[in-house]
Amino acid sequence: METVQNYIAGEIVSSHSERFAPVYNPATGEQIKQVVLSSEQEANEAIEVAKQAFSSWSKTSPLKRARVMFKFKSLLEANTDKLARLISTEHGKIYSDAVGEVTRGLEVVEFACGIPHLQKGEHSANVGTGVDSHSLMQPVGVCVGITPFNFPAMVPMWMFPIALATGNTFILKPSEKDPSTALLLAELLKEAGLPDGVFNVINGDKTVVDTLLTSPNVDAVSFVGSTPIAEYIYTTASAHGKRCQALGGAKNHCILMPDTDLDMAVNAIVGAAFGAAGERCMALSVAVAVGDEIADQLIEQLKTKVAAMRVGPGLVDGQENDMGPVISAEHRQKICDYISTGESQGAKIVIDGRDFSVAGNETGFFVGPTLIDNVTPTMTIYQEEIFGPVLAVVRVSDYDTALKLINQHEFGNGTAIFTRDGETARQFGEDVQAGMVGINVPIPVPMAFHSFGGWKRSVFGPLNVHGNDGVRFYTKMKTVTSRWPTSVRLEQHSSAFTMPTME
Known part of the structure; x- marks a missing residue:
């Protein structure tokens, strides 16, 4: 070997x-x-x-x-x-x-x-x-x-x-x-x-x-x-x-305002949540929906998109998959345990990635893309970084509550907001406590000539x-700091015992 x-x-x-x-x-x-x-x-x-x-x-x-x-x-x-x-x-x-x-x-x-x-x-x-x-x-x-x-x-x-x-x-x-x-x-x-x-x-x-x-x-x-x-x-x-x-680590939230372009947001969220099987420090793992109406629409569209995802080996002939396996059997089990804990704490498993298997690769380290609704801030799956293909949806009544959730979390790596309203977007960019912020951009990783880094822990x-x-x-x-003495200045020099100033 x-x-x-x-x-x-x-x-x-x-x-x-x-x-x-x-x-x-x-x-x-x-x-x-x-x-x-x-x-x-x-x-x-x-x-x-x-x-x-x-x-x-x-x-x-x-x-x-x-x-x-x-x-x-x-x-x-x-x-x-x-x-x-x-x-x-x-x-x-x-x-x-x-x-x-x-x-x-x-x-x-x-x-x-x-x-x-x-x-x-x-x-x-x-x-x-x-x-x-x-x-x-x-x-x-x-x-x-x-x-x-x-x-x-x-x-x-x-x-x-x-x-x-x-x-x-x-x-x-x-x-x-x-x-x-x-x-x-x-x-x-x-x-x-x-x-x-x-x-x-x-x-x-x-x-x-x-x-x-x-x-x-x-x-x-x-x-x-x-x-x-x-x-x-x-x-x-x-x-x-x-x-x-x-x-x-990170627990990256995105806020969906009622005026969100939902088709655009859903496509962005699916890629940001499940790309690389969620094993990214900038993965979107929490979608905060402002209002039940946008939350219900979000869940329905996500169900369709997530169910249609192609999951399998990263290297294949012909059509490429959308998502591959996680890194190890131990990490697969850890992710599944998080999903089970969320379920036991009252969250609703909309699409379950536990017991996921890929035909021909049954021994691979696969976890299916998982969608969980009715997640609350007291739940373990909200508080901790899962680092896997798990998207939690949190429902709140207004923007201020959504912003408070993000700002109170111990992590502050990246965040995003989806809205058509420039005033809300600008206010979010100023007030959110995170190091990297996306406005209708799901993974706001800076370009190389800017710097990458979060806030808080x-x-x-x-x-x-x-x-x-x-x-x-x-x-x-x-x-x-340099001075090159001249003959005139040499004659004027004497010891000084005060704090030096430049005149």
């Missing part, structure tokens, strides 16, 4: 660890590979390689670093099909969704190609008599990315293109559930001309993660995953003197990923 190894100093390195984790094809339930779970020593070796590579890479001109990104972009475009098939095989998402994932990651690479401009500092002449000031945006050092299973290409590319372009070295710790994409990205970076040791991949579990978080030779940590782990990552990394951005750390926040996260600002 194929073993997914590490990528250190520009080559695949066989681990000495005797611990492994299985890698499955979720569509069949079959184990197709195993991934090494590296030791603390191997993680430290990767850190040392990255540290050694930093001294030269950080001194490479931004223009030369950008040229590597330009070449990497071309290679990503040429290998999109290969990447997408690899993602679909190990994650389970449908092929077109995997292509979309690669494309959104590639957009961050395109943004990073502009690093000669993005990393420019500032300059002020004559801040005082004969005194000038300028700032430098210098790389941080050895940076680490710890990434989730649901986007094995896109989320790493939220991080490392900007980190590398700004002059840092990088260690990627991908999810052990779908690790192969990380190695292919590493090989493409080498082909693009990235020096050995600048980008490394270390596979493993908590042993590797804790080594990366506590090593004195790691300077920054980026993470995307569940909120409990994000909080642990942020707390541990910060306690060991590292800057950290840790993105956590959806994020830990002051800076979000990609966009200008990404550049700020991966650089340290240094301000230089």
Whole structure:
């Protein structure tokens, strides 16, 4: 059986660890590979390689670093099909969704190609008599990315293109559930001309993660995953003197106003709720209908749309499915348990995805798209992130109640409103307590030149990923204030013991 190894100093390195984790094809339930779970020593070796590579890479001109990104972009475009098939095989998402994932990651690479401009500092002449000031945006050092299973290409590319372009070295710790994409990205970076040791991949579990978080030779940590782990990552990394951005979980609501263009909204909600089997931190998992009339119409249209969805393997010949499996048997059971809990707490199961089976793939990790009505804020399925193909419908009497529901939830990642009324939409954009807001847009993921991140317990750390926040996260600002003495000024100099001012 194929073993997914590490990528250190520009080559695949066989681990000495005797611990492994299985890698499955979720569509069949079959184990197709195993991934090494590296030791603390191997993680430290990767850190040392990255540290050694930093001294030269950080001194490479931004223009030369950008040229590597330009070449990497071309290679990503040429290998999109290969990447997408690899993602679909190990994650389970449908092929077109995997292509979309690669494309959104590639957009961050395109943004990073502009690093000669993005990393420019500032300059002020004559801040005082004969005194000038300028700032430098210098790389941080050895940076680490710890990434989730649901986007094995896109989320790493939220991080490392900007980190590398700004002059840092990088260690990627991908999810052990779908690790192969990380190695292919590493090989493409080498082909693009990235020096050995600048980008490394270390596979493993908590042993590797804790080594990366506590090593004195790691300077920054980026993470995307569940909120409990994000909080642990942020707390541990910060306690060991590292800057950290840790993105956590979500419970993304959309509000449907009575004036909603319902046909448009229903199409948007079905895709946003059930795309990638709901395994997205920006998935719409709660639809808040303002008034029973719009709620009843919503349920009726959703029933038709959801019942017509094609569910099956992500890679198929001929017509593509709409939704694939979830990542593992354990996660499938967890999702089904949530549905059962909702039912026991009084919610109405309109379409039930438990006991769902795909002909010819009976052992695959499938959960059918599930629609639940009459959900209330006291229910577990409302309060917790399910991370599966489950859409809850909450009925409220007015807009203010809907807004209050969103603002009182512990998560504040993304949200949306469907309405034809500009005043309501504008007010929602100002008042809602979430980091990313859609107006008639169901998944308001910002483009690469803006920054991605939520509010409340959806994020830990002051800076979000990609966009200008990404550049700020991966650089340290240094301000230089200079005066060049002349013979006249030398004669006038004397010691001063007051707070210096510039005149």
